[in-house]
Amino acid sequence: MKLKAGLLTTVAIGAILAGCSGNKADSAEEGLLSDGVLAVGVTAGPHEDIVNEVKKLAAEEGLEIKVISFSDFVQPNTALVEGELDINSFQTGTFLDTVVEESGYDLAKIEPTISIPMGIYSEVYDDVSEIKEGDTIGIPNSPTQEGRALQLFEEAGLITLPEGSGQEVTISDIVENSLKLDFIASEAAQLPAQLQDLGAAGINSNFALDAGLNPKESGIFMENIDNLEQANYIVSRTEDKDDEAIAQFVEYYTSDEIKQFIEEEFKGALVPSW
CATH class of the missing domain: 3.40.190.10 (Periplasmic binding protein-like II)
Known part of the structure; x- marks a missing residue:
């Protein structure tokens, strides 16, 4: 798997622009890799373990991922909205829909990840x-x-x-x-x-x-995990949903390498949803 040329360009630009802005939301127009790092929020446990594997896979091809772990279901969305994260990976689609309805957060589901009974x-x-x-x-x-x-x-x-x-x-x-x-x-x-x-x-x-x-x-x-209707999702701010760095993260996450890791590490306790 090779990093796309456009993403490498973004990384290079990010190295030059790093430190110009401490707020990722403010620098969205320059792409999520304007600081050279993709910040991903997770909850402790399987989500953190899996994204750490994605981090290793991405690092082999030049994409730096910072994994930030939370102990509850509230902070990862708040941190995403406030620009402390670029994406998060921890919640079901139904949970996100409820959060958006109650808070007014402008967040988007990107790609299903795993189902956890x-x-x-x-x-x-x-x-x-x-x-x-x-x-x-x-x-x-x-x-x-x-x-x-x-x-x-x-x-x-x-x-x-x-x-x-x-x-x-x-x-x-x-x-x-x-x-x-x-x-x-x-x-x-x-x-x-x-x-x-x-x-x-x-x-x-x-x-x-x-x-x-x-x-x-x-x-x-x-x-019954076969009957679970709600998969977990990678989530971003709506304004960033088409950012090339997110597309690349999804490509790594849904790779055969990560699927194999999930199947071997969790032995059916949770399953890939893609």
Whole structure:
């Protein structure tokens, strides 16, 4: 795989212009590589691991990538809008749609990356059928992920949600809760650490993996990854979506080398979506 001549030119220009502006958003007219580096935001765990592999692949052909890791789902989009990042790679399309609707951020989906199942985890039970009346259940408190977790518990047969509802549902929308489960919403990244104080929790697999929980071995109930509708996406500011550096990043990310890394490293716990 060879870096396009136009991108090499952009890199060369970037070396000359580096330091002229500390704000990437202000220098968008000169291209995202005006400072010679493509800044990519990720969340800790699989997204960070994969983009670090992309970084190695890109470095072989002269594209420098700076990987910036975050511990929550809010900061990567804020940092992107404020120009601290050039792109990010951590969120589902549904999550981004909700963020854009609620915040007014002008962000664009570029390319699907991976699909990551959510699972139910417990340090007390080996099967969801063992969950007892009155147990405290943890779920993520971020937009769409709360609803996604509730749909997972409905799929497991523990609660009933309004017919036809999607990932916009919240705890207050639960129609039937025969076990009187006490659902509490927490920061998604904190749920693995809180698991010792919970009957069970719905945890995104990227945070589970980061905490040493293998979804295939530790999850007591998992989403069917073949049926996941929402892939994760590479995201940029809308004004930059056609920047050549992003196209090159996508080319590296969706390469056979990265696909092989994902399959060997995560062993089916997450899968490529391209």
